[in-house]
Amino acid sequence: xxxxxxxxxxxxxxxxxxxxxxxxxxxxxxxxxxxxxxxxxxxxxxxxxxxxxxxxxxxxxxxxxxxxxxxxxxxxxxxxxxxxxxxxxxxxxxxxxxxxxxxxxxxxxxxxxxxxxxxxxxxxxxxxxxxxxxxxxxxxxxxxxxxxxxxxxxxxxxxxxxxxxxxxxxx
Numbered sequence: 057x058x059x060x061x062x063x064x065x066x067x068x069x070x071x072x073x074x075x076x077x078x079x080x081x082x083x084x085x086x087x088x089x090x091x092x093x094x095x096x097x098x099x100x101x102x103x104x105x106x107x108x109x110x111x112x113x114x115x116x117x118x119x120x121x122x123x124x125x126x127x128x129x130x131x132x133x134x135x136x137x138x139x140x141x142x143x144x145x146x147x148x149x150x151x152x153x154x155x156x157x158x159x160x161x162x163x164x165x166x167x168x169x170x171x172x173x174x175x176x177x178x179x180x181x182x183x184x185x186x187x188x189x190x191x192x193x194x195x196x197x198x199x200x201x202x203x204x205x206x207x208x209x210x211x212x213x214x215x216x217x218x219x220x221x222x223x224x225x226x227x
Contacts, residue, residue, distance in 0.1 A: 066209030070103030073133040073207050075200070077108060078123045082115040083140035086181075089188035090138045090174055090196030097200035116141050116175055117152050120159025127169050133211065134203035135163075138196055139175040140184055153177040167215075170206030174199030 075098060079091050095105055109132075113122045116139035123137055137160050143149040156175055164171035174196050178184040186192040209215070 064209060064213040064215075066205035066207070066212065068101045068201060068204055069208055070098045070101040070107070070204045073103065073107060073204070073211070074131060075103070075108045075203060075207075076123075076126045076132040076135045077110045077138060077200075078119055078126055078135060079110060079112055079138035080114065080116045080119055080140070081112055083142060083184065086140045086176070086184045086188045087138055090140070090176070090194065090199075093189060093194030093196030093198075094136050094138065094174065094200035096194075097197045097204065101201075101204050103204075115139070115152070116156040119156050119175065120163060123160060123163055123171065127163060127171075132169060134170040134172065134207035136172045136174055136196070136199050136203045138199070140188075141175065141177050142181055142184055143177075143179050149177075170203055170210060172199040172203035172206070 077091060077094055079087055081087065091110065095108065098108060111122055111126055113119060119137050119139055123135055126132065127135060139156060141149060141153045157173060160171055160173050176184050176187055176195055178187065187195045
């Protein structure tokens, strides 16, 4: 028996929406695979690469600042952040991951445009490789699916008037 409350959920439809991918170049041999995964998710849900712009920065610590500037253009329905941080012998790992992810979370919490976090925080190179399309799936693909669903939710439920209307809504 269903609830009488009106429920809003996004669909996995990317057609007609514009996406920004903000990606760190550090550990790019893995980051590149995450970007490819994100593009694959957009294609599989009806979008095309013409709807996507990719912005590159040196490392994960720079992701929030670049993402903020990209969002300020008001050209995108959602943003996917991609980065790869692998633990080393110093506490630098914890600082970089914490600042990168919390900065991205603050942008997403602003609620204007969905921000999906595809920043890997791995103990080893092997773990990162597993999360870039081998044993553990592709976290870039997963992050893009979150961005796609949230962009549709914001657009189709009237939560973000600046976003493109969801195809088929209101018909």
